[in-house]
Amino acid sequence: MKKLISLIFTLTILVFQMNLYSQKIFPFEIKEHKLSNGLKVIVVPYNSPGIVAYYTVVRTGSRNEVEPGKTGFAHFFEHMMFRGTEKYSDVEYNRILKLLGADSNAWTSNDQTVYHIVASADALETIVDIESDRFKNLKYNKEQFQTEAGAILGEYNKSALNPFQILNEEMQKLAFTTHTYRHTTIGFLEDIKDMPNQYDYSLQFFDRYYRPEYCTIIVVGDVSFNKVIYLIEKYYGDWKRGSFEPNIPAEPEQKEERSKEVKYPNKTLPYLYIGYKVPAFDSKSKDVAALNVISELLFSETSELYQKLVLDEKLVDFISGEMPMDRDPSLFRIYTRVKDEKNVERVKQEIYNAIEKLKLEQVSPKKLADVLSNMKYSFLHSLDNADAIASTLAYYVSVTGNPYSLDEFYQTL
Known part of the structure; x- marks a missing residue:
C-alpha cells in the first residue's frame, strides 16, 4: 500500500479555496x-x-x-x-x-x-x-x-x-x-x-x-x-x-506494502487490484473530500488515464477508482481488467505514474471546478424520485447517524 499524503494535502488546499461560500446541496426539507x-x-x-x-x-x-x-x-x-x-x-x-x-x-x-x-x-x-x-x-x-x-x-x-x-x-x-x-x-x-x-x-x-x-x-x-x-x-x-x-x-498501522497473486481455477482475463489505506468517512474532513475528488480526476471516463488505457491504447476493458464511505478506516480501491497478461505490469505502472503526476502537478482551477460541478450535478440529478432520495439518505445515516452529514460533505467539497 502506498501513501497519498502529499497528494491529499495539495487537493485539500484547492478544494478548500474553491468552496468558502458553498451552500447546502440537499434540496428537500428534512x-x-x-x-x-x-x-x-x-x-x-x-x-x-x-x-x-x-x-x-x-x-x-x-x-x-x-x-x-x-x-x-x-x-x-x-x-x-x-x-x-x-x-x-x-x-x-x-x-x-x-x-x-x-x-x-x-x-x-x-x-x-x-x-x-x-x-x-x-x-x-x-x-x-x-x-x-x-x-x-x-x-x-x-x-x-x-x-x-x-x-x-x-x-x-x-x-x-x-x-x-x-x-x-x-x-x-x-x-x-x-x-x-x-x-x-x-x-x-x-x-x-x-x-x-x-x-x-x-x-x-x-x-x-x-x-x-x-x-x-x-x-x-x-x-x-x-x-x-x-x-x-x-x-x-x-x-x-x-x-x-x-x-x-482497531486495525494496526500498516508499515509495508503487501501484495499477492491470486490464482483463479477457470479461464479469465487478468484483473489488477490496488488498494490504499484511507481514513474513515467524515463529512467534514477535507482529506475525505480530496480523495473523492481524486477518484474523479484520475478514474472517471473523462480522465487522461481512462482515455489512454481504455480508449486509445485499449490495454484494459475498464478502470475504476473508488473512495469508500465506511465508518472505520478502509481502502481506496483501484481495479481494472487487463486484456493481455503481458501488459499487467505496464498498466500498473501507468496507474502509479498518473498518481505521481497528480502529486507533482497542480490541478488547474478550471479543471477542478469542472469536476466539482459534475459531482454535484450528478448527485442532484440522481434525486429524481422518492426511492432514490431515501436510498441516498440511508447511506449517510447508516455511516454517520446524521442525515445532515450529506450537506456537510458537499459543503466540504
Missing part, C-alpha cells in the same frame, strides 16, 4: 423525530403523488461480526427477515405487498443492512404495521434457519464464479489483519459452511442488533410529518431497546 426507545425517524415530504418510500436502516453490517467463526450473519438476516412472524407469516406478508403493488427488497454492506419498500402512500399504515411487526417479532425455527443458511452457501458459490469476487475477498484478507473489514459481507467460506450449526447464535445476533437504538426509519414521499410520527409511535413505541455494544478491533 424533519426528524426520536422515540423514547431510541428509534430515529426521518421524514422528507416530497412531491411524488400517491407514492411513499419506506426505509428501515439498521446500523449493523459485516463490521459488527466480531466473534471468530461467526461472519456473514448481517447478510444472513437480510434474507431471514422475510421469514415472517406469528401475526404475519411470510406468505401473508408477501400477499399483502402484492395486493398493495409494493416493491420490497434489502441490501447489506460493511456498516449497514437496509430494508426498503416503495408503495402507495394510502397504504402507509399497513406498511408501518407489517414492518414494525417483523422487526419486533421475527420468528423462525431451526429447520427454516438451516434452509436459509444453505441458500447462503449457494449464493457464495454462485458469486465465486465471478473472478473479481474472489479477488475482492483476498484483498480484504490481505489489507486487514485485525479489523472486521477483513471479511466481506457474505462472510468467510468456512463460516458459511458451518452456519447451519449456528441457530442459537443467530437468535443472539438478532437480539443484539435488531433493536430500536440501532435503527432509523426514513420515509420519503407524499406524506405528512405528523401522520408518520403518529404511526411510528403507535406501532414501534413498545419496541424495547437493547444494551449490546460491539467491541470493534
Whole structure:
C-alpha cells in the first residue's frame, strides 16, 4: 500500500479555496423525530403523488461480526427477515405487498443492512404495521434457519464464479489483519459452511442488533410529518431497546506494502487490484473530500488515464477508482481488467505514474471546478424520485447517524 499524503494535502488546499461560500446541496426539507426507545425517524415530504418510500436502516453490517467463526450473519438476516412472524407469516406478508403493488427488497454492506419498500402512500399504515411487526417479532425455527443458511452457501458459490469476487475477498484478507473489514459481507467460506450449526447464535445476533437504538426509519414521499410520527409511535413505541455494544478491533498501522497473486481455477482475463489505506468517512474532513475528488480526476471516463488505457491504447476493458464511505478506516480501491497478461505490469505502472503526476502537478482551477460541478450535478440529478432520495439518505445515516452529514460533505467539497 502506498501513501497519498502529499497528494491529499495539495487537493485539500484547492478544494478548500474553491468552496468558502458553498451552500447546502440537499434540496428537500428534512424533519426528524426520536422515540423514547431510541428509534430515529426521518421524514422528507416530497412531491411524488400517491407514492411513499419506506426505509428501515439498521446500523449493523459485516463490521459488527466480531466473534471468530461467526461472519456473514448481517447478510444472513437480510434474507431471514422475510421469514415472517406469528401475526404475519411470510406468505401473508408477501400477499399483502402484492395486493398493495409494493416493491420490497434489502441490501447489506460493511456498516449497514437496509430494508426498503416503495408503495402507495394510502397504504402507509399497513406498511408501518407489517414492518414494525417483523422487526419486533421475527420468528423462525431451526429447520427454516438451516434452509436459509444453505441458500447462503449457494449464493457464495454462485458469486465465486465471478473472478473479481474472489479477488475482492483476498484483498480484504490481505489489507486487514485485525479489523472486521477483513471479511466481506457474505462472510468467510468456512463460516458459511458451518452456519447451519449456528441457530442459537443467530437468535443472539438478532437480539443484539435488531433493536430500536440501532435503527432509523426514513420515509420519503407524499406524506405528512405528523401522520408518520403518529404511526411510528403507535406501532414501534413498545419496541424495547437493547444494551449490546460491539467491541470493534482497531486495525494496526500498516508499515509495508503487501501484495499477492491470486490464482483463479477457470479461464479469465487478468484483473489488477490496488488498494490504499484511507481514513474513515467524515463529512467534514477535507482529506475525505480530496480523495473523492481524486477518484474523479484520475478514474472517471473523462480522465487522461481512462482515455489512454481504455480508449486509445485499449490495454484494459475498464478502470475504476473508488473512495469508500465506511465508518472505520478502509481502502481506496483501484481495479481494472487487463486484456493481455503481458501488459499487467505496464498498466500498473501507468496507474502509479498518473498518481505521481497528480502529486507533482497542480490541478488547474478550471479543471477542478469542472469536476466539482459534475459531482454535484450528478448527485442532484440522481434525486429524481422518492426511492432514490431515501436510498441516498440511508447511506449517510447508516455511516454517520446524521442525515445532515450529506450537506456537510458537499459543503466540504
